[in-house]
Amino acid sequence: MKRTLITLAMTLSVAAPAMADLALATSKNCMACHAVDKKMVGPSYKDVAAKYAGQKDAVDKLAAKIIKGGSGVWGPVPMPANAQVSEADSKKLAAWVLTQN
DSSP: OHHHHHHHHHHHHHHHHHHHHHHHHHHTTGGGTOOSSSOSSSOOHHHHHHHHTTOTTHHHHHHHHHHHOBOSSSSSSOBOOOTTSOHHHHHHHHHHHTTOO
């Protein structure tokens, strides 16, 4: 019984932050154009994580793109600016995206 409770607690401690950041991405309308594991209007988060893997400034780059938007990196469809996303939330979202590998 004790082992089951420890396992459950460990699972919840890992799953809770992932779910919270998915909730943030959903609340900021990111999921309207992106999915974790498949291309939609924009690239999947797994593809983004793979592209930026190992880059020390990846969180800052992605956070800036979340707020300012961008074009040409993933094809002809531009990513619109998301000025409603705060800098803190954009960094949290970027960090989460980079874990989706």
